[in-house]
Amino acid sequence: MNRIEQLFQRKDKNVLNIYFTAGYPGLNDTEDIILSLEKAGVDLVEVGMPYSDPLADGPTIQESGTAALENGMTLQLLFEQLAAVRKKTEMPLIMMGYFNQVMQYGEKAFFEKVAEVGVDGLILPDLPLFEYENHYKDLVESLGLAVSFLITPQTEPERIRKIDDLTHGFIYMVSSSSITGAKSEITDTQIAYFNRINDMHLKHKRLIGFGISNQQTFETACQYANGAIIGSAYIKALKNNPNVAECTAEFVKMVKG
Amino acid sequence: MIAVDERGYYGEFGGAYIPEMLWPNVQELRENYLKFMAEPDFQREFQSLLRDYVGRPTPLYLAKRLSEHFGVTIYLKREDLCHTGAHKINNTVGQILMAKRLGKTRIIAETGAGQHGVATATVCALMGLECIVYMGEVDIERQAPNVARMKMLGAEVRPATSGSQTLKDATNEAIRDWINNPVDTHYIIGSVVGPHPYPDMVARFQSVISEEIKWQLEEHTGKDYPDAVIACGVVAATPQELLPFPQRYPGAPDRGRSGG
Amino acid sequence: MRLIAVEAAGEGIHSGKSAATSVLGTKGVIHGSRTLLMQTADGQIVEPHSISAGLDYPGIGPLHAHLISSGRAEAISITDEESLEAALFLSRREGIIPALESAHALSALRVMKYEPTDVLVLCLSGRGDKDLATYMKHL
Numbered sequence: 001m002n003r004i005e006q007l008f009q010r011k012d013k014n015v016l017n018i019y020f021t022a023g024y025p026g027l028n029d030t031e032d033i034i035l036s037l038e039k040a041g042v043d044l045v046e047v048g049m050p051y052s053d054p055l056a057d058g059p060t061i062q063e064s065g066t067a068a069l070e071n072g073m074t075l076q077l078l079f080e081q082l083a084a085v086r087k088k089t090e091m092p093l094i095m096m097g098y099f100n101q102v103m104q105y106g107e108k109a110f111f112e113k114v115a116e117v118g119v120d121g122l123i124l125p126d127l128p129l130f131e132y133e134n135h136y137k138d139l140v141e142s143l144g145l146a147v148s149f150l151i152t153p154q155t156e157p158e159r160i161r162k163i164d165d166l167t168h169g170f171i172y173m174v175s176s177s178s179i180t181g182a183k184s185e186i187t188d189t190q191i192a193y194f195n196r197i198n199d200m201h202l203k204h205k206r207l208i209g210f211g212i213s214n215q216q217t218f219e220t221a222c223q224y225a226n227g228a229i230i231g232s233a234y235i236k237a238l239k240n241n242p243n244v245a246e247c248t249a250e251f252v253k254m255v256k257g
Numbered sequence: 258m259i260a261v262d263e264r265g266y267y268g269e270f271g272g273a274y275i276p277e278m279l280w281p282n283v284q285e286l287r288e289n290y291l292k293f294m295a296e297p298d299f300q301r302e303f304q305s306l307l308r309d310y311v312g313r314p315t316p317l318y319l320a321k322r323l324s325e326h327f328g329v330t331i332y333l334k335r336e337d338l339c340h341t342g343a344h345k346i347n348n349t350v351g352q353i354l355m356a357k358r359l360g361k362t363r364i365i366a367e368t369g370a371g372q373h374g375v376a377t378a379t380v381c382a383l384m385g386l387e388c389i390v391y392m393g394e395v396d397i398e399r400q401a402p403n404v405a406r407m408k409m410l411g412a413e414v415r416p417a418t419s420g421s422q423t424l425k426d427a428t429n430e431a432i433r434d435w436i437n438n439p440v441d442t443h444y445i446i447g448s449v450v451g452p453h454p455y456p457d458m459v460a461r462f463q464s465v466i467s468e469e470i471k472w473q474l475e476e477h478t479g480k481d482y483p484d485a486v487i488a489c490g491v492v493a494a495t496p497q498e499l500l501p502f503p504q505r506y507p508g509a510p511d512r513g514r515s516g517g
Numbered sequence: 518m519r520l521i522a523v524e525a526a527g528e529g530i531h532s533g534k535s536a537a538t539s540v541l542g543t544k545g546v547i548h549g550s551r552t553l554l555m556q557t558a559d560g561q562i563v564e565p566h567s568i569s570a571g572l573d574y575p576g577i578g579p580l581h582a583h584l585i586s587s588g589r590a591e592a593i594s595i596t597d598e599e600s601l602e603a604a605l606f607l608s609r610r611e612g613i614i615p616a617l618e619s620a621h622a623l624s625a626l627r628v629m630k631y632e633p634t635d636v637l638v639l640c641l642s643g644r645g646d647k648d649l650a651t652y653m654k655h656l
Contacts, residue, residue, distance in 0.1 A: 052561040053425070053547070055432050056276040062419060074559050099274055100546040104560030125276040126546065130264065150277035154439050159280075177278055177439040261580075268587065270553075270579035274546045283549075317638070322610045329631050333613070333641045343616065343643030370571035370618060372643055396570040402647045421564035424574045428548050449578035452549030456578050470638055484635040485519035489572065489622035489642055 002120045003092035004146045004169040007043055008205045008226070015227025016218070016255065017044040017207055018234050019096065021064040022081070023073025024050070025242040030081040031088070032244045038091045040252035044207075046123065046229065047082065049075060049097030056125045060232040064239075075105055079117050086118030094121040094148070094169075102127075111140055121146035121169045129159075133166060141168070148172045153193040160200060170205045173197065173225060175212065186211065186220045194224035215257045230255065265453020273452035278436040282444075285359065287454045293358050294351075294461065306350050307465060310383070311340045313347075315466075317473035332477070334470055341406075344466060345376035349445055351462035353380040356443035363387045363442040367431040369396055369424035371403025373447030378412035388412040391430040394422040519591060522581060523625045525567035526594035534566035538577045539585050539592035547576040553586070568597035568651065569617035571643075593628055595621040601655045603627075604645060616643035617651065 007015070020033050030047070037045050050065035050073050057065075082093065095114060102110045102124060114122060122145055127136075129149065140147055146169030151160050154177060163171060176190050197206065208221040209229030221228035234251055241247040265271045265287075273283055293299050307313040315335045324331045336344035349366075356364060364381050366388070368374030374390040381388035390407055394416045397404050407414050417426040428450075435444045449456040449463075467486075475481040527535035535541060542553035547562060554576035555563040567573040577585070584590035595603075600617055603624035608614045615623060619642045631637060645652065 052420070053429055055429060055548075056278065056436070058433075059419075066419075069561060076559075098546070098560075100556070100562070101560040103545055104543075104556065104558065126274045126549070128273060128275070131272070131274075152278050152281075152439075154281040155277060156281070174278060177437065265550075267580050267583035269544075270551055270582040270586075272551050272579075273549055274551060275549045279549075320611050323607065323626075326610065327626050328633050330636045331626070332636070332638045333611075334638055336640060336642050337613065337615065337619070337644035342646060344640070345643075369573055370569065370616065370643075371647060372571065372616070393570075396573075399651065400570050400647050401650065421566075421573075423565070423570065425547075425562070425565070425576075432548065449580050450548055450550065450552075450574075450576065456550065456580050460580060466640065474636070474638065478636060480636070482518045483638040485521055485629070485631065486638050486640070487521040487523060487622050487625050487629070488640040489523045489618045489620075 002144050002146055002169075003090060004044065004094070004120045007092050008170065011043065012205060012226050014222045015043045015205070015207060016041075016252070017046055017094075017209075017227060017229040018042050018252070019046040019048055019229060019231035020234060020238070021048040021050050021061060021068050022078045023068030023071045024064040024235070025067070025238050025244075027068075027071040027073060027077075028081070029244055030078065031085045033248065034085050034091060034093070035089060036245045036248035037252065038089055040249050041256065042252055043227070044092045044094065046094045046096050046231070047078070047119075048231075049078060049095060049101055051098045051101060054098060058232060060235050064235045075101060079113055082119055083117040092121070093119045094123060095119050096123040096125075099124050099127045107136060108139060111136065111143055111145065115143040115145055119145075121148060123148050123150075123172060125150055129162065129166060137166065150174050151197070152177055153190070157200065160197070160202070164202045164204055167204050170207050170226070171202060172229065173206050173208045175208050175210045175221070186217055191224065198224060215255055218255050219257075261453065261457040265457070271453055271456065275452045276436065278439065279432070279452070282435060282439055283452050283454075286355075286458075289359065290355060290454050290458050293355055299354060299358070302354055303351055307347065311346050311350060312338065313465065314469045314473070315339055317470060317477065319477065332474065332483070334466060336466065341372070341376050341379050343372040343376065344463065345373040345447055346379065347465055348447065348459050348462040349373070349376040349380045352443070352445045352458070353384050353386070355458075356386070356445070357384060359443060361386075361441060361443035363389070363438065364445055365389045365391070365431050365434050365438075365442055366445045366447060367391045367424065367427040368403075368447065369393070369427065371396065371400040371407070374412070374414070375403050375406045375410070377445050377447070378407040378410035381412065382410045389434065390414050391417050391427040391434070393417045393424060393427045396423055396427070520584060520589060521593060521625055521629055522585060522590045523593050523595055523622045524577070525569055525572035525600075525621055526596045527566040527568070529596055530594050535594075536565035536567040536572055536574060537594040538575065540594060542576065550579045552579045552582040553577055569600065569621060571616070571618040572621060591629075593625040595624040595628075599624040599627075601652070604648070604652060605656070608645075613641070614645035614649075615641055616645050617648045618642055620645075
């Protein structure tokens, strides 16, 4: 059982997952950010692999990715940074990126490297379920990695069941049909969707992401799922205050109340 | 025609590498596009618009002075004579009929040179649908006449300001718009790119060009296949007019040649 | 029958300002399909360049990737400069002002090999009204 599954065994409420883009604001901030998030009481950290064309992300994450690439971030360097961080913390770590990055590294080599440096899970939003199931699932599972798939308000029940079957770790519930960072409030339509998913009694724990930015939205999300994921709001905070330790402590305090 | 397999692959290329947020839209299209295209009503409407609105068939013109210069026989397939001035409209007419049958009320598109944007704005005006065209900031400047045409036709032109501010970035923005509007919007992609079924659907709509070349060339020369077809680009997407041609591939004898 | 696919070499295939995907592209994913695209070794998509806005894209469609990599289609790369010359040539030789995109295809006639008895069909994909400002700048 990897660290993500262990986390959900001991905690199934108010799980806070925070996303950051590796290489932003500074090229070598990865370790500082992860350790600061841990210190502030975050449960799970999602490490974004900066990408030139992040289709599922909004402008905030795209800009941070562009800046990170300009800073010189590469997958090779990120793996080195994560291997070093893993010696200092047992925090569950997830890498999030786009499938083209995996292809260029070499799919098999990539998955093996992710496991080797001590990362626990993956989110690859544009990796089709079919491709995953037929080409990568066996390898990924044998390495003990937890792959999380996304569901949205438009995902049909039959497909949600399939995703529940293929998922390890948690299901990533996209709060509304949107790119990241697009909305600021949780609506009745969204709550109806959260309830509908609750009623399906899925096997896996669920975290709500997209549009979670503060204490109010975090608490609402936690009422309807096991926790939530915050990305753009944290990136914005880092943009305003690049002092990682200070910014992170303040931000997490603001969210958790 | 080189057929796409049911997963959307041509050999090792193709597929649908899209985030889950796009899945329902793409799936809806995938389940319906061949069915709709096969309906007699659809074909009637499509063919009559191509004839009476687009102005097809476009001429196959023997370019004598060009032939003379190069020392070979050159025919020009005059897609420049289509309504709106490019081949792009063949595809947008097809896709707007598709969008209507899917019950969509809002149309988005990306454009580089602006030809696809104009062709999309045109069919939206024709059908009374809202139209938003994403265009790179750099392209907005270098293709100003087409920006004006889109505005004249009632479309909203939204600048894409990321990256090199060209076609790739406009496409990114259009995809994001589609993610944010998963129910009422159809995305009219202008080239044989994007997730399955787009490349196949666009290619099918554009194959009218090659169908015409075949019978026109036969009228002109008695042979239904040229020795070579030349088309620009990969993005301007003209080579799909070759689609009905490569059916004898791979390596089958070239009947057009031996019979001609 | 040969299939000639003409792409944009920008300021030269290896100038760093090009959109010649058939030469510079490698296998990857762009805009939802697995195809050939211009990218770094780390999988970051490279910014393309072409004077033609319609060809200024770092990838090609999957069908074209298949036709080109299987050898069924031949790819020819044409620079900005060559396309401008071809546009002027067609305008004055046949009285047809082509789009910059189509001018790339025209320019391929200078480069490709053919027999004098061959019959070639060139797809003149669009007209050049939209490109007049660019043409005037280079006249």
